[in-house]
Structures are given as C-alpha cells and as structure tokens.
Amino acid sequence: MKPMLPSEKYFGNLELVYAFYGAMPTGVTVSETGRIFICFPKWGDDVKFTVAEIIQDKLQSYPNLQTNLVNSENITMTFISVQSVVADGRGTLWILDTAAPNFSEPIKGGAKLVAVDLETNTIRKVYTFTEDVVLPTTYLNDVRFDFRVGKAGYAYITDSSSRGPGAIIVVDLSNGNAFRRLNGVKSTSPDPYFLPKVEGEILMNRNIDGSTSPFRLASDGIAISPDGKVLFFCPLTSRHLFSISTDVLRDRTIPDKDLIYHVEYWGEKGASDGMITDAKGTVYAGDYENNSIRKILPNGIMETIAHDPRILWPDTFSIGPDQYLYVIVNQLHRQPRFHYGKDLREKPYSLLRIKIDEFPAPTFS
Structure with a gap:
C-alpha cells in the first residue's frame, strides 16, 4: 500500500456568488x-x-442593451469595451471604458469615464480625455474616487499600457480636466526583472506563429485610503506595492520628475491584479502566482486570508455592505495569447466572496 504523501494546505472560506458560462x-x-x-x-x-x-441570478445588460451596442455616430454615449465598474457608495456607478477592444489603440474619442445614476439607471455625466492624457498606447484599467476634495471630487485612473508608459491619470470631476502623473516612472512601469509563474509555468506571450515575448503590463491595481489621502498602486507584472499622497498627485506645481521622491515603497505583496481598501485602511490584494488573497494592514503587516486552487487569477475586488470581500476569478493566464493560440x-x-467583517473605505465625509 502506497503512503499518502503530505500536500499543500489550502484555506479560506470562499463562497461562490455567480458562475459565468459566457464571456470572461x-x-x-x-x-x-x-x-x-x-x-x-x-x-x-x-x-x-x-x-x-x-x-435574480441572471445577467442583464446595464443600464440597457442599447448603451452596450457600439454606435459609431455616438461613441461617447455607448460603451465600447469596459474594463472596470466602481460603485461609489453614494448612488453612482462609474464605468471605465477603455475604447480599446483586443488591446488595440483606443478609438478616438471613445475612452471615457461614465457616471450612471443608480436610482434612475441613466447616464448622468461622461468624461472624455484629450490626446495628451489618453495616448495611442493607453489602456485605462481601474479607478478610485475621493469626493472630499475639489468642487466635485477627483478620480484616479491607472494606465496599464503594455507598450507605452504607465501612469496615474488624475481627473478633476468638477470640470473634467485630466492629467497624467508618474508617467513612465519605475513605480508605474512593469518590473523588467519579474518573471511571472502561474500554475507552475512561466507566463509569457506565446503567439500562434510560435514567437514569444515577455508579458509586460504597467500600473494596474489601485486602492485609496479611507481618508482619501493616500493612493496605493502596483504594476500588473511586478510583486511590489507603492503609495503616494493624493495631495501631491493633484498638485501640478510639483513637476513629474520630482514626484518620484514622494512615492513610498511598501515591499513585496505578491503579483496582483486588483486591489481594494476597507474602512480601517487595510489593503486587500490578489496574488495570481499563488492562488491567494492577501491583506496588508496600515502598519505594513501582511496576512494571507485565502489560498485556494479555485483562485485561478484573482482579478478585481469589491467590498459589499454585507462586509464580504468579492473577487472575480477569470483564468486570465489561460487565454490563447499565452498558449500559442x-x-x-x-x-x-x-465571482467568489469571503467574509472579512469590514466595510468598504468611504469616498465621502
């Protein structure tokens, strides 16, 4: 009789919220x-x-099907390819449209941040971007909000470009003025020495023609402190966590070349896609190399709260009013572009969730 050998231990009480059998x-x-x-x-x-x-356990187009059908005559009021959705805790759903299907160059005038009123389920406002903000290489990835500053608050968006500079895009929600910060610097760029390993294999671009290239994506994960004063961010292909004061980010009298001296380094947290913050300032981040979810306390102490073979690429996080942490698991690393087609x-x-007994970080006073 063969002995039962010790094996890796998994933990964390994950619950299935929804199973997706269609698009990823x-x-x-x-x-x-x-x-x-x-x-x-x-x-x-x-x-x-x-x-x-x-x-009622079914997917319904939102706010309606018409808005989800690309209208070349009206690209500002129809969605092209949405990467991120964020409910702000005060009645608005924010929708970040990359306008870059298949990671193409963004369709001119199509990249936008859309505010949808959750009471009426209608578009309240659309923010578009100038060509010096959304570059031909830009891929708008994720967004966080603070409504305690400025006349109508600010939004912070990551540009996770795979072939151009990464950046944090700052948007004044009162007038739509937007500008790039930390453009192409080390903290928003892919780690050139990072070799991602998922499910025991090296993750890289493997094309149908047999050619290969390193997998490189810039600033992606983003989270904001409960008081809105600190922004956490990380490149997708990196294990490092960084933060910066939002006051400094918004202060355009500080040139970009000096902004790097205001970036704080928090050390390694594992390679993450999405991040989120709770009301006590704890940052939650995925670790897609290790099928895990981590939390980083305000004092920097890190703890793994879930390690499970079903966490096949933890993507975006959200904290609900029920004090659960929700996470999309989408097997991103198994896509054809990484496996010769x-x-x-x-x-x-x-869509999984785990009880954390904490509320989401507030975006307003």
Whole structure:
C-alpha cells in the first residue's frame, strides 16, 4: 500500500456568488444597497454586453442593451469595451471604458469615464480625455474616487499600457480636466526583472506563429485610503506595492520628475491584479502566482486570508455592505495569447466572496 504523501494546505472560506458560462469577466462592484455589477471587456470572447447587473441570478445588460451596442455616430454615449465598474457608495456607478477592444489603440474619442445614476439607471455625466492624457498606447484599467476634495471630487485612473508608459491619470470631476502623473516612472512601469509563474509555468506571450515575448503590463491595481489621502498602486507584472499622497498627485506645481521622491515603497505583496481598501485602511490584494488573497494592514503587516486552487487569477475586488470581500476569478493566464493560440480556460469563470467583517473605505465625509 502506497503512503499518502503530505500536500499543500489550502484555506479560506470562499463562497461562490455567480458562475459565468459566457464571456470572461474582469470587473465587479457591489453598491451600497447590495446591487452587483460586472463588466466584460472585448478581448476576443463573444461579448453581448460589456456591462451587466446580476439580477435574480441572471445577467442583464446595464443600464440597457442599447448603451452596450457600439454606435459609431455616438461613441461617447455607448460603451465600447469596459474594463472596470466602481460603485461609489453614494448612488453612482462609474464605468471605465477603455475604447480599446483586443488591446488595440483606443478609438478616438471613445475612452471615457461614465457616471450612471443608480436610482434612475441613466447616464448622468461622461468624461472624455484629450490626446495628451489618453495616448495611442493607453489602456485605462481601474479607478478610485475621493469626493472630499475639489468642487466635485477627483478620480484616479491607472494606465496599464503594455507598450507605452504607465501612469496615474488624475481627473478633476468638477470640470473634467485630466492629467497624467508618474508617467513612465519605475513605480508605474512593469518590473523588467519579474518573471511571472502561474500554475507552475512561466507566463509569457506565446503567439500562434510560435514567437514569444515577455508579458509586460504597467500600473494596474489601485486602492485609496479611507481618508482619501493616500493612493496605493502596483504594476500588473511586478510583486511590489507603492503609495503616494493624493495631495501631491493633484498638485501640478510639483513637476513629474520630482514626484518620484514622494512615492513610498511598501515591499513585496505578491503579483496582483486588483486591489481594494476597507474602512480601517487595510489593503486587500490578489496574488495570481499563488492562488491567494492577501491583506496588508496600515502598519505594513501582511496576512494571507485565502489560498485556494479555485483562485485561478484573482482579478478585481469589491467590498459589499454585507462586509464580504468579492473577487472575480477569470483564468486570465489561460487565454490563447499565452498558449500559442490555444484557449486553456475552463468554464465557468466565477465571482467568489469571503467574509472579512469590514466595510468598504468611504469616498465621502
């Protein structure tokens, strides 16, 4: 009789919220009333709608199907390819449209941040970007908000470009003025020495023609402290965590070349896609190399709260009013572009949650 050998221990009480059998999701957000919204960027799957709400265990296009059908005559009021959805805790769903299906150059005038009123389910405002903010290489990835500063608050967006400079895009929500910060610096750029390893294999671009290249993506994960004063961020292909004062980010009298001296380094947290902060200032981050979810306390102490073979690429996080941490798990690393054109993803993709007994960080006083 062969002995049972010791094996890796898994832990964390994860619950399945929703199983996706269609297109691959990336974003999730839970509103203050418990409504759950999902987004599906156009990366090659058959995406019938790029933003959806889960209603009675079914996906419904949001705010309606018409808005999810690209209208070349009206690209500012229709969604092209949405990467991120964020409920702000005060009645608005913010939708970040990359306008870059299949990571193409953003469609001119199509990249935008859209505010949808959750009471009326109608678009309240659309913020578009000038060509010096959304570059031909830009990929708008994730966004965080603070409504305690300025006349109408500020938004902070990561540019996770794979072939151009990474950056934090700062948006004054009162007038739509936007500008790039930390453009192309080390903290928003891919770590050139990082070699991602997922499911025991090196992750790299492997093309149908047999050619290969390193997998490189710039600033992606982003989280904001409960008082709105500190922004945490990380490149996707890196294990490092950085932060910067939001006051400094917004202060355009500080030139970009001096901004790097205001960046704080928090050390390694594992390689993360999405991040989120709770009301006590704890940062939650995925570790896609190790099928894990970590939390980083304000004093820098790190703890793994879930380690599970089902956490196959933890993407976006959201904290609900029910004090659960929600996470999209989408097998991003199994996409055809990493495997010579062969799709290794196995449906369903999933929305999981774990009880953390904490509320989301507030965006307003």
